[in-house]
Amino acid sequence: MLRQLHGLPGLLAALMLAVLAITGAILALAPVMDRAAAVIPADGEVSVAELAGRVVNHYPGTEQIVRGASGEVIVYYYRDGQPGADLVNPMTGDRVAPYEPSPFFIWVKDLHRSFLLDDAGRMLAGTIAAVMVLLCISGILLLVRRSGGWKALLKPFTGSGGKRIHAELARFAVLGLLLSALTGSYMSAQRFGLLPEPVETGPAFPAEVSGGQPVPVATLSALMSVELGDLRELVFPYPDDPQDVYSLTTREGTGFVDQATGELLKYQPRSEGSALKQWVVSLHTGEGLWWLGLILGAAALTVPVLAVTGICIWWQRRRSPGLRPNNADVAQADTIILVGSEGNTTWGFARELHATLNKAGFQVHCSEMNALADQYPQASTLLVLTSTYGDGDAPASAQRFMARLEGFEGEKTLKYAVLGFGDRQFPNFCQFALYVDAALDKKGLARLHPIERINRCNASQFSEWGERLSEHMGVPFMLTYDPLPPATVTLELVERADYGLAVQAPTSILRFKVAGARQGWWSRFLSRKGAFPLFEAGDLLGVMPPNGEAARFYSLASSASDGILEICVRKQTDGLCSGYLYGLKPGDCINGFIRHNPEFRPAVGSHPIILIGAGAGIGPLAGFIRRNTARNPMYLYWGGRNAQSDFLYQPELGSYLNDHRLTGLNTAFSQSDEHAYVQDKLRQDQVAVRRMVDAGAQILVCGGRDMAVGVRQAIEDILKPLSTDVESLRAEGRYLEDVY
Amino acid sequence: MKKTLLAMGLAFGLTTALTMPAFAQAREVTFTTELRNYAGDGAYLALYLADANGRYQGTLWVAGGKSKYYKHLSGWARGSGLNAAEYDGLTGASLASGRTMKITLNLDDALIDSGYEIRIDTAVEDMRDHRADIAVPLTSEGSGQPQAGRGYIQSFQYDL
Structure with a gap:
């Protein structure tokens, strides 16, 4: 459900989101540029009266002085009947540069907030912003689920390809995107009346003014008491109209100033709603908060990549599993295959199983786990192939399975076998498959064969499972399938x-x-x-x-x-x-x-790396050492049989030690006088190992399964005095195994 | 854009200010406003009648839908007090850069050649406001004479 909530709106909005994001990132530069062009006096140095006096000296036809959110001061004037606008230095009233809003930025802004389509476009942009809020929230929840908890969000992610890029970028950008989207939605909702909009008409014009002889603007008392930093806008009275007034807008409110007495008339403080609205606008645009603008702009730049990777992930999941035409009917099938798949990898195995069993003469019905029927009248065998999502959740095509199982009426003659697909590197390897196996058992069905778990789509493991299945079913067949037919x-x-x-x-x-x-x-x-x-x-x-x-x-x-x-x-x-x-x-x-096997790599950085291997397991470890040209601390514990006979890489390791690509080498030989294994050497060195782990070391183990078990036990013992264990290190990506 | 206003509406509004007989003759007047090509959003315009001293007398037309921006049409805003009754039924959409707006209204004969002038205040979002972008006397000779404004208005003319 959560995934649909993330995927569907994202898909529909992807292109428009990308437009909003790219234009938003460009607009984020505007406050920085404004700020760079502005001359900003110290606090309290210049009053509005002083500023206006200086400006009028240079611009007798001043009509309006505006102070922008970034501190720039703009004067609008008429000279010889021609309108003009200049950026001025508030210290002198001199012209800094002519003020011309960039047509490019105006166009980009229009594209950003309305797709150049006026009100209809604005509504669309507002809707897209709301979709973005939804995407951010559902995305955060998905990330939490995927990585297995809120804390895990801060740790390195596993996985590879588009999914990894999507997750990593989203983690970097999501807070910025959420802020942009929330403020954008808020502004839009206000504009279209979905949220109350603060009344900003300001005070009514004064009915009575003194009508006396106007005095120089620099002497008006109401303007002397306002600091430049608080100024928003000062509109001058119409020339030669003694009944007119100055209109003053400051950070705090709006009022009028009598041009003869300098008195502040009809002052009205800014409403709270209006101040809040101003804050929302600043948070969205970075006006007056140029650094925030830059952060939000950088976050926005991730959106096009998120959109593309998101679509790829969706497409991968979407690609029709393409069942073979000879799928038997539910009512006739003697063998049922149910598939729980997230990215469709498991479907590949299921298709091979389907085809093979068909050839062997079975009537096979294959469907996703979500399509579990209420009963399979003719079936004697139920095979469930499923991957796991995150920490033990159902993958996409199995999310309704557990609920449907409640109403399932399995014949007592129906026997089942579950095959899990997963990655041993993750905690809770094939957890969902284990749940399914237990649930079917609880339902009273008999096991045809105990659950098996395939590590990383291992083709030979799958073949071996097929052999055992063939024995149970009493018909000879062979399963050969490699999920990724490679380009050799x-x-x-x-x-x-x-x-x-x-x-x-x-x-x-x-x-x-x-x-x-x-x-x-x-x-x-x-x-x-x-x-x-x-x-x-x-x-x-x-x-x-x-x-x-x-x-x-x-x-x-x-x-x-x-x-x-x-x-x-x-x-x-x-x-x-x-x-x-x-x-x-x-x-x-x-x-x-x-x-590719990106999960098995030494971490980047200067923490110590402890490499542990035996026999031919030294291969990748030697490769890591060879690449360690940064000379990070790297220690190798390796076990062989006899130093004279199978000391693999002996000459290379010697030269790596000499040029410090390898910091320390500790070997154990089981058929020498010492009769030592690599785990014995670890135990001898336990003080040093413990110190390194405490200092953030990462451990990489490569070799046979028995050796890996021994090493894990040794490290577990060594870690006892510390408040950590192998499982915690593994969860942090600091204990990696490549085991065969 | 062509809008014809009932004589009642406008004549009534103006009689209060001018204490004119209610049975005065009315005449159809067309106001044509063409904007320059500037880079920016649609402009807000207020067409209004002022006396020779520039004092507001009555609203002719307001282009722009959001009343919260009306305060930027400052001469008109001041005169009308932004009182909704002053412009009720006399508003339309904002006018995009380079476009022309034609409005036809029924005006009292007594207003012509009597020292009144037509004023237009203009404003564009994120750009400057122009109070009295244009100010032309409402006279029989002035009819059909295009005038350039000093802000966003390229040309303005009225045809009696």
């Missing part, structure tokens, strides 16, 4: 360094270049093909094994700027893909593609 490049092995043979841990550092890549900087302009896609250490290289199975992923140990693509591969016993890679000789080619 051909990579040629140029160099390899082998380690670990003697300790039964054959591991190689493989260095590739793009096969047939043209040399020279222009090649990237000539063609995208044959050029490296952009990547950084910590990203993943997807490799297709020769038999056409789903891709396997290897952490990259180099960045595109290194000019080489480097991975570190441990040959697994019976490992299909690792065996294939291990068997490569220089000159051999493979097909691969890059998958």
